[in-house]
Amino acid sequence: MSNREHxxxxxxxITGLETARELIRADHAVTLVEQSPQLGGVALFLRxxxxxxxxxxxxxxxxEGIVIHTATSINRIRGQIGRFExxxxxxxxxxxxxxxIVVAIGADVVFPSGLYPSRLPGMLDLLEAxxxxxxxxxxxxxxxxxxxxxxxxxxxxAFTMRRILNVALDLRKSSGCDVTIIMDMIRxxxxxxxxxxxxxxxxxxxxxxxxxxxEVRKADERLTIHIEHESLMPDASGTPITITADHVILEPxxxxxxxxxxxxxxxxxxxxxxxxxxGVNNHYDSIQTNxxxxxxxxxxxxxxxxxxxxxxxxxxxxxxxxxxxxPSVPRVDEDRCAACLTCARVCPHAAISVTHASTIxxxxxxxxxxxxxxxxxxxxxxxxxPAWRNPCAEWAGDCVVxxxxxxxxxxxxxxxxxxxxxxxxxVFEIECGGGMRMRDxxxxxxAGISRIVFFICQDGNCKHVHGNTRLVKRLVHTQKLxxxxxxxxxxxxxxxxxxxxxxxxxxTPIVNA
Amino acid sequence: MIVGKPxxxxxxxxMTRPYRRIxxxxxxxxxxxxxxxxxxxxxxxxxxxxxxxxxxxxxFETHEIIVQRQCEPELCEDIPAMARExxxxxxxxxxxxxxxxxxxxxxIPILPGIDTQFMGRIVDHRRYxxxxxxxxxxxxxxxxxxxxxxxxxxxxxxxxxxxxxxxxHCEVNPDLECVWVTFARRLGERPGSVSISKIIEPKDxxxxxxxxxxxxxxxxxx
Numbered sequence: 001m002s003n004r005e006h007x008x009x010x011x012x013x014i015t016g017l018e019t020a021r022e023l024i025r026a027d028h029a030v031t032l033v034e035q036s037p038q039l040g041g042v043a044l045f046l047r048x049x050x051x052x053x054x055x056x057x058x059x060x061x062x063x064e065g066i067v068i069h070t071a072t073s074i075n076r077i078r079g080q081i082g083r084f085e086x087x088x089x090x091x092x093x094x095x096x097x098x099x100x101i102v103v104a105i106g107a108d109v110v111f112p113s114g115l116y117p118s119r120l121p122g123m124l125d126l127l128e129a130x131x132x133x134x135x136x137x138x139x140x141x142x143x144x145x146x147x148x149x150x151x152x153x154x155x156x157x158a159f160t161m162r163r164i165l166n167v168a169l170d171l172r173k174s175s176g177c178d179v180t181i182i183m184d185m186i187r188x189x190x191x192x193x194x195x196x197x198x199x200x201x202x203x204x205x206x207x208x209x210x211x212x213x214x215e216v217r218k219a220d221e222r223l224t225i226h227i228e229h230e231s232l233m234p235d236a237s238g239t240p241i242t243i244t245a246d247h248v249i250l251e252p253x254x255x256x257x258x259x260x261x262x263x264x265x266x267x268x269x270x271x272x273x274x275x276x277x278x279g280v281n282n283h284y285d286s287i288q289t290n291x292x293x294x295x296x297x298x299x300x301x302x303x304x305x306x307x308x309x310x311x312x313x314x315x316x317x318x319x320x321x322x323x324x325x326x327p328s329v330p331r332v333d334e335d336r337c338a339a340c341l342t343c344a345r346v347c348p349h350a351a352i353s354v355t356h357a358s359t360i361x362x363x364x365x366x367x368x369x370x371x372x373x374x375x376x377x378x379x380x381x382x383x384x385x386p387a388w389r390n391p392c393a394e395w396a397g398d399c400v401v402x403x404x405x406x407x408x409x410x411x412x413x414x415x416x417x418x419x420x421x422x423x424x425x426x427v428f429e430i431e432c433g434g435g436m437r438m439r440d441x442x443x444x445x446x447a448g449i450s451r452i453v454f455f456i457c458q459d460g461n462c463k464h465v466h467g468n469t470r471l472v473k474r475l476v477h478t479q480k481l482x483x484x485x486x487x488x489x490x491x492x493x494x495x496x497x498x499x500x501x502x503x504x505x506x507x508t509p510i511v512n513a
Numbered sequence: 514m515i516v517g518k519p520x521x522x523x524x525x526x527x528m529t530r531p532y533r534r535i536x537x538x539x540x541x542x543x544x545x546x547x548x549x550x551x552x553x554x555x556x557x558x559x560x561x562x563x564x565x566x567x568x569x570x571x572x573f574e575t576h577e578i579i580v581q582r583q584c585e586p587e588l589c590e591d592i593p594a595m596a597r598e599x600x601x602x603x604x605x606x607x608x609x610x611x612x613x614x615x616x617x618x619x620x621i622p623i624l625p626g627i628d629t630q631f632m633g634r635i636v637d638h639r640r641y642x643x644x645x646x647x648x649x650x651x652x653x654x655x656x657x658x659x660x661x662x663x664x665x666x667x668x669x670x671x672x673x674x675x676x677x678x679x680x681x682h683c684e685v686n687p688d689l690e691c692v693w694v695t696f697a698r699r700l701g702e703r704p705g706s707v708s709i710s711k712i713i714e715p716k717d718x719x720x721x722x723x724x725x726x727x728x729x730x731x732x733x734x735x
Binding site: 336338340342345346374375376377378379437438439442443445446481482484485486487 | 542546551
């Protein structure tokens with residue numbers, strides 16, 4: 001794989017633009033697709049970010065290595081890392097090929113209609129109140145009392161709290177109107193909130209706590225808000241309060257944009273219970289989906305602040321750097337290859353096709369080594385020669401531990417942290433136990449290694465589908481062979497483990513498969 | 514394809530016991546594909562013999578080599594020179610390959626590493642089935658592309674034996690479907706398929722191995 005990637009960015013919001021800028025600075029090619037006619041997304045309408053977003057649009061548009069399609073929707077995505085085929089509907093139907101995909105589609109901001117089915121005049125959502133245009137600001141500035149209602153939506157998080165406090169402060173300072181904040185509970189998830197909270201209290205902003213969301217009614221030209229007030233005094237608890245206000249600002253709800261229609265043909269992205277993408281399974285980074293080469297960034301993975309979106313971009317750039325340095329694929333010696341199809345049949349990632357000899361698709365290959373271990377002609381060589389393959393005489397009597405990168409490596413680290421590495425243990429990392437050749441096991445035994453231990457994933461957990469079961473079958477076969485040869489068969493051991501385990505370094509005997 | 518079965522490791526160790534330096538020759542064709550005589554299998558065999566000989570007195574040495582096709586003398590021409598360094602050759606080719614090497618090398622013994630079994634094809638990963646016995650008189654056109662001689666244990670040519678179980682499995686090898694059931698199923702699949710009632714004439718077995726060692730004509734047609 002060449003170092004220069006061609007990345008498709010879906011979404012021209014602040015996350016998409018930041019990603020584009022970072023990628024072009026790192027000398028990658030970028031195609032950016034935005035659904036609406038204008039770049040910038042939601043952040044363009046937020047006063048504090050407007051200038052930054054405009055600068056970002058100017059910078060990104062000025063780059064040479066970028067192709068930007070606005071008012072464009074993605075029709076179809078097929079293929080795999082290194083060779084995604086993308087069809088999108090610009091002025092005409094266009095197909096392009098990219099190596100990686102960034103999904104930065106963000107989330108839709110919706111009026112909290114679940115709580116307030118009818119939107120009365122004077123009711124706004126927080127982002128509308130925060131917007132820099134539409135004349136809304138003038139209307140709010142002329143009002144005498146503004147009530148902010150927050151915390152009843154399911155997506156409420158710390159950063160919304162911060163925005164609410166900032167809007168309240170802003171209103172109080174700029175127009176001098178009375179500001180009241182009603183919320184189910186006041187949450188401080190970050191160190192910066194109490195400062196703003198103190199500031200609010202100092203400026204006389206009123207906080208009312210109510211478990212039940214308040215009722216808003218239209219009365220004459222103004223709005224009345226009925227609250228089941230929760231007092232600190234037990235007798236007064238539940239006393240209804242009625243406040244009159246010119247404007248009511250509601251915390252908006254966020255809902256993830258529909259991704260499925262685009263990716264249906266390709267994969268099903270992981271969703272959490274709120275419907276956001278990614279970040280559900282702790283085996284994956286929050287920005288990486290269960291499909292290699294597709295990254296979901298920004299608010300598409302959950303409600304995020306601009307700062308958090310930028311963190312995602314930096315995390316993604318680190319991932320990109322890692323993907324560039326990944327090892328190349330195994331090599332096939334065409335003179336030795338008997339085109340027996342074994343590799344194509346055993347490859348868990350369907351990366352191998354065979355015509356006159358095997359061909360390995362470098363985009364789909366994960367370098368697990370199962371093909372090389374199974375190839376009857378030994379025609380497949382792995383890209384790197386592992387250090388353990390030529391054991392020296394000093395190793396005699398030692399215990400060699402192989403840890404798979406899926407679970408064994410983490411479990412081994414936990415064990416070492418807990419009790420240290422016993423003397424005479426030599427630990428090596430292998431991509432998957434399924435890639436361990438039987439001849440290598442016998443070579444180690446011939447070199448006088450007293451025990452060979454494999455830390456592998458538990459049944460059904462192998463990311464190479466059947467790598468762990470293949471290894472166990474191979475070891476059972478080897479053990480039977482050793483019994484016939486008069487060699488002690490307990491020299492081979494398997495520990496099935498999970499990443500969060502810390503197994504004692506006294507391995508249990510192999511379980512008969 | 515010729516399918517073989519590896520000899521048991523005990524037999525191989527017993528066979529190789531008198532020799533100190535052994536040349537192990539694999540075959541890169543049929544026996545590689547059926548996973549009995551390729552690079553992977555001979556490397557495992559070499560190490561297994563070495564492990565077994567660890568506790569025996571005297572030095573021991575093996576060397577592995579793969580020939581693209583052992584039954585081709587030209588492809589085996591490097592072996593006689595190499596064989597001078599060794600006490601015995603352990604061949605993982607089919608019987609034809611082993612004999613080709615035996616014809617080339619008269620100074621040291623040739624030991625069989627596998628048992629040659631049959632001509633067949635793959636049915637599943639690592640599973641092969643016999644398809645031909647080399648009778649010399651092919652009649653698969655009269656049985657919808659099925660060799661009744663090799664695929665029926667009783668070589669029933671004109672009717673099933675009637676011994677299959679209720680699930681239509683062969684009474685001799687219950688893992689397999691009765692080949693006459695396969696034949697009957699194929700009859701309706703193609704317009705103009707052969708009639709099951711047509712009698713297949715008795716076979717001329719003199720064209721098979723029963724008629725003596727067979728070979729192609731001394732002067733083959735151009």
